[in-house]
Amino acid sequence: MALIRHEKSQVPVYGLLAEFDGPESLIEAAKRVHDQGYRQIDAYSPFPIEELSEATGHHHSKLPLIVLIGGLLGCVGGFSMQYYAAVIAYPINIGGRPFNSWPSFIPITFETTILCAAGAAVLGMLALNGLPMPYHPLFNVPEFSGASSDRFFLCIKARDKRFELERTRSFLEQLAPTQIHEVQP
Amino acid sequence: MTPQTQATTQLAQRIIQWKTLARTVGIITGALSLVLWIYRPQIFYPAYLTGFIYWIHFSLGALAILMLSHVTGGSWGVVIRRILEAMCLAFPILAVAFIPILVGMQTYFPWAIAANVANDAALQHKALYLNIPFFIGRAIFYFGVWALLAHRLRTLSLEEDRLNRDEDLENHSRKLQRLSAPGLIVFGLTVTFASVDWIMSLEPHWFSTAFGLLFMGGCGAGVFALSILLLGRMLKHRPFLMNIKADHLHDLGKFLLAFVMLWAYLAFSQFLIIWSGNLPEETPWYLHRQSHGWQWIALLLIGFHFLTPLMVLLSRKVKRQRQPLMFVASGLLIMRYLDLYWHIMPNFKTHGLYHVLSVIPLVAIGSWWAWKVMSQLQQAPLLPKNMKSAS
Structure with missing residues (x-):
């Protein structure tokens, strides 16, 4: 058992890339692939197709949580910074107001909240999608450049648990793609 | 009878039921208000003003959002257009409801009492604006402008339902835009002055330049909460069923x-x-509202007019589902009342306790307002015919 699994991870391909000539056939294929139990799949099209993320089993993005945490840190951090400066480090009497003049801290707290939330959004997005990415195996397939003009692709990655080169290939052939490419890693 | 017309009549019947209910409750609470007015004027007057502002703020919000949707387009505005129009068309009944406020001017406004003005230099300087004839004149002007705008918007909107050709529809939405864009400016000015007249001048020494905008922001929150609630109640019926x-x-x-x-x-x-x-x-305006029990209302407003709805409405799921969205909207409707209560009532009372009888004028004005809104909803198709035209 252990041996077979070991062999499987040795499969020297990144995945199989099926090429389609229209969005409908791509959506249909994505649905069937997902129904078959494949999870490590990705679809590529020249324009955004809304049904596609659903068809490929739209997974929940962690980004909103990252943004929320960034925002909360910015909020607490911004307020603490002002509290530290005005109450602990350098207390100074301004027009008889209390040192902890929280109403006047709110605008800056608000700004640091937005700043940190926006920063977390940008950095979190880059961390999650892995950009910038100078190399990607898909570009080993010359036809893949068609994904930005008039071709539609569906890729099943080799690291999927159900992936077996020949079985997966014959399954993909049933979905009537115009071509199937083996993607070198 | 096809299933469609049958279901439409179902909703029409529901509206008739609501209307009858509103009228019955309106007659009872109206009579009770009259009794309250005669025997306990000191309770009646402040409660009546709060109730009046509460209901007119929905009509004002509806007028603004209606014009905004004509200027910007978008199908969100088309689906609630008839609801907004119905709310705007309640201005005549609100103008009638304004009469007791005119009668009680000297109870409400310190600047309306000659003896106060005689002893107060600040009030003497403000008398050029804050005097009884000018106040009444301005009120007539506001109601006239609002009712006229509402009436014109409704007429044009109903006319649109009779058009079929794309070209005509295009011209027609231009017409609505040409009315709405300047209409919004007029709205901003009149509502700012009205909020100064009716709420801010209750304490004539106090002033804030953000006051009009703050009131308008409240109008917007109020009308969206109420529209979501009404739409949510009618969602399961045609013509909304298939279109929302x-x-x-x-x-x-x-x-x-x-x-x-x-x-x-x-x-x-x-x-x-x-x-x-x-x-x-x-x-002093804030100091008073931060003590004697008023601070609890202020904290409620921070918690439930801002923090809680902010956190809950951030969620995409909540905004896309009828039940949770209606729940948030209902909560906000209560908060809208508390906000106005917190603005108006401290001018008349030293402590923040709610007097149970205050609810009578609120319900009385609300019932007649709702009666008028329901009558208007009856008189036109609940969805504009050319739903696509503005989307």
Whole structure:
């Protein structure tokens, strides 16, 4: 058992890339692939197709949580910074107001909240999608450049648990793609 | 009878039921209000003004959002257009409801009593604006402008239902835009002055330049909350059933969130400016509202007019589902009342306790307002015919 699994991870391909000539056939294929139990799949099209993320089993993005945490840190951090400066480090009497003049801290707290939330959004997005990415195996397939003009692709990655080169290939052939490419890693 | 017309009549019957209910409750609470007015005027007057402002603020919000949707387009505005129109068309009944306020002017407004003005230099300087004839004249002007705008918007909107050719529809929406764009400017000015007249001048020494905007922000939050509630109640019936998508609720939810934030932003700005300025003529207004029990209402407003709806409405799921969105909207409707209560009532009472009888004038005005809105909903198809035209 252990041996077979070991062999499987040795499969020297990144995945199989099926090429389609229209969005409908791509959506249909994505649905069937997902129904078959494949999870490590990705679809590529020249324009955004809304049904596609659903068809490929739209997974929940962690980004909103990252943004929320960034925002909360910015909020607490911004307020603490002002509290530290005005109450602990350098207390100074301004027009008889209390040192902890929280109403006047709110605008800056608000700004640091937005700043940190926006920063977390940008950095979190880059961390999650892995950009910038100078190399990607898909570009080993010359036809893949068609994904930005008039071709539609569906890729099943080799690291999927159900992936077996020949079985997966014959399954993909049933979905009537115009071509199937083996993607070198 | 086809299933469609049958279902439409189902909703029409529901509206008739609501209307009858509103009229019955209106007659009873109206009579009770009259009794209250005669025997306990000191309770009646403040409660009546709060109730009046509460109901007119929905009509004002509806007028603004209606014009906004004509200027910007978008199918969110088309699905609630008839609801907004019905609310706007309640201005005549609100003008009648304004009469007791005119009768009680000297109870409400310190500047309306000659003896007060004679002993107060500030009031003498303000008398050029704050005097009884000018006040009445302005009120007539506001109601005239609002009713006229509402009437014209409704007429044009009904006319649109009779058009078929794309070209005509295009020209017609231009016409609505040409009315709505200047209409919004007129709205901004009249509502600012009206809020100064009817709410701010209750304490004539106090002033804040953000006040009109703050009131308008509240109008926006109020009308979206009420529209979501009404639409939610009618959603299961035709013609809404097939035409309202989760996207529409999502848009309305986003607007609700935006107005909640706008309200909070303006409310806090006003507070911060007065707090930083720390001037003796400005701070007493807040000091009074931060003690004697009023502070609890202020904290409720921070918690449930801002923090809770902000956190809940951030969720995409909540905005796209009828039940949770209606729940948030109902909560905000209560908060809208508390906000106005917190603005108006401290001028008349030293402590924040709610007097149970205050609810009578609120319900009385509300019932007659709802009766008028329901009558208007009856008189036109609940969805504009050319739904696509504005989307």
